[in-house]
Amino acid sequence: MIEHIEKISDWIEHLIKKHDPDIGNLSIDAKTQKNILYHITCISTNLKKIHPYLSKRLFEIGEKLFYTRQFSNPILPPPQSQFYPYGQIGNYHIPILQSPITIIKESIISINICMFCRLHEIILFLKNNNYEDINWDYIHKSIVDISKQKFLDGHYADAVETAFKYINTYIKDIYLKSNPKNKDLTGAPLMSNIFANEPLKISLEEQDTETGRNIQKGYARIFEGCMLAIRNQTAHDNIVMSKEMAFQKLALASLLVTRLEKAKINIFSPEQ
Structure with missing residues (x-):
């Protein structure tokens, strides 16, 4: 647009x-x-x-x-001879045209x-107002709600940081349901604990096939890598981020939130 x-x-x-x-x-x-x-x-x-x-x-x-x-647009006809014949109206002599005027x-x-x-x-x-050729319909609503306005205002790094902090908080809230005292676990260590350590706290795919286990391992590394390469970087460094790069990272955050919504939660509160 x-x-x-x-x-x-x-x-x-x-x-x-x-x-x-x-x-x-x-x-x-x-x-x-x-x-x-x-x-x-x-x-x-x-x-x-x-x-x-x-x-x-x-x-x-x-x-x-x-x-x-x-x-x-009136077009006068060409003269029929070198001189126009003249007629008289009152005291004025006027040329008499030999053919009619053409009106175009x-x-x-x-x-x-x-x-x-x-x-x-x-x-x-x-x-x-920085209206862009971007279809936000394909971005998860949770990410749109917290990051879109910051993105439109030109605060690209802040929009990305907000999105990945949301993911970290989303997963930490799940973890704290069964480990309420371990509030310091966050970021990449939290992702490793949740997605990779047995027994799995969050299953992104059924684990009874090799494909399911590979998907789990792959996403575990993606979640962990995002905390190291994106969330921590934008949170602790003064990052200048382009509009294109920011939206690509928001799309990644959207994918991760979508996967989380479809995941199987294997954590229960201590009372259970």
Whole structure:
């Protein structure tokens, strides 16, 4: 979506810089009209779920942004001879045309300046609020709830740290149900204890097949590795993280939370 936002933004800024305040009087070629309406449609479609109001407004703007103006262009006929014959009306001598005037009706595509201003406001809003071409529907709701806004605000490392702290806390709460006094176990050692040490506290797959055991071992290392390479790094170091890298790590956190929800919990409280 960001690509379409940038295309419209560049077009708007160009018109304002070169033609303001005469934008409403410009003639727009059909190719430009088609391209701008295409970008508006793409943005509107992408916003349907995350911002339905703006999606609807953009759709309405797209329908009214351009309109066709018609005007008549008179074409005088060529003279029949070197001199026009003249007639007289009152005290004035006027040429008498030998053939009728041709009226050509032409049309031009113009910009509805009111819709143009509204489009400009929405594009500025989208740029300032970092709306991205990202489908959060594929990210687990728990991660969306705690990390999405931080991500949209540009706090990428903080969004990632929050997600993996959530995973650590989620697993630690399970562990403390049967080990309430061992509150210091956390991070990579906690993951190893939960997923790798026998008897298994959390089973991600049935352990009666080699495939199931391999999946358990693989995810045990992934959970442990995430605590070492991602959670600890973002928590203790001043990390500058790119938007792309942050979202990839949030997707990984989403996968781990999804696996946890489907896992078999083998820990019981001391009373049980």
